[in-house]
Amino acid sequence: MLETGGKFTTDAYSQAWTEGEFWKASRNTVIVTFFVVTISLFLGTLGAYALSRSTRNYAFWILIAALIFRAMPHITLVSGYLFPFFQLQIWGILPTTIVVLVAINQPFTLWLLYSFFKTVPKELDESALIDGCSYFQAFRHIIMPVMWPGVITAGLFSLMLAYNDFTVTALLLNQENHTMVPKIQSYLGTNQHEGNLMWAVSAVVSATAPLFMLVMFFQRQVISGLTAGAVKG
Template structure:
């Protein structure tokens, strides 16, 4: 783009810069503050006397003898067994992502290659399903699951999350497969491959960028879910997010709220690492749907 197009009057540039700086502070500060505060005691992070205590750590110094303490983390991970929830989350997330992507690639490929009217209608139905609030679906599962003794187990939550994830996965992968030229798999079929062989040997090797991007969003859906995991899992199978919510019930006890703060920071770390490594894919995934319209 030439300089003439991008040049802006100084006033406009100033306003734009101020706005961006303000936004960056708004977006980042809550996280910085909470990470910092998670190493303090409750008296500092929720200071009745003076908010600067959270910076200087006066009470933390008095209670533990050093300006930083890992007491919140120890309480959450060891005393309240947050590690168990972390393991459960890992199981749920890994299986949800793998199964969603397997189903989604097959279905998305078929939708991209079928020219029939019903493929369009399936996509429309998927869009409607995508709009359903998850909790309305949960209220449909709960009673049957109780009756058939399916309630409370990790596999139940996994398959439900896979299903809830399907509409989005189908849409996303469908548009990725549309970008892979038809000639590729069709020439393989001319050479004598069946449709599945063509998919297996020609499409699978080139589909990974799309699959990784879609996988990131499946990961986020499973990892961030509260509605399904909070209602469908029993106490000992709880994942991290409902576990954090359950810490809140007992915030009256001094120090317990710091367990929740520590748990919140712990659960945010994987997301932070995810953006660090996959920023480009996340951005391209968000816009992929938009470009298709």
């Protein structure tokens, strides 16, 4: 299948990006990833802050429920989405996929940010409350500024989920709106002639390179994120 020892050429790259419309797929990936990360972080920080500052029993049960939601295989959720989405005619477009990925991502983001918020001392926001701040003001002006490491970590994990996802993007997006990973798979499906397989190879390299760079840059945050929840548990 693979021809090696041939002459050096970058044809596969230029063809995949132009003829194979990989530029479109990478644009879609950028859109999906950007919105998934921003919305996840916005919802996640609010929810996790509330969970970390609540002393009631229900906060504990919500975290357990989130753990159960975390265990659901994505494909089982997708089989629940398809039919309603067809009926509502919101299947195939990017916003639907973004919302779905945000929701799927919430349980993990909540757990991660929860353990980060727990490390911020309660006295900090309590003193702000005594000074007359509302909970939201305390959250916005006192807690968030010291939470950046946690937010960056959670953002990286949301990014990896949105960027790497195959199950949701392959089934909830139409051909036109495919992101990079389902696009690579579609090159494989049509490998009657050799050109398309080489497209897949060059697409694989193109998709992996930015991910490597990013994680190399943020290595410390990835590790601290993985460890934050576990060590205390």
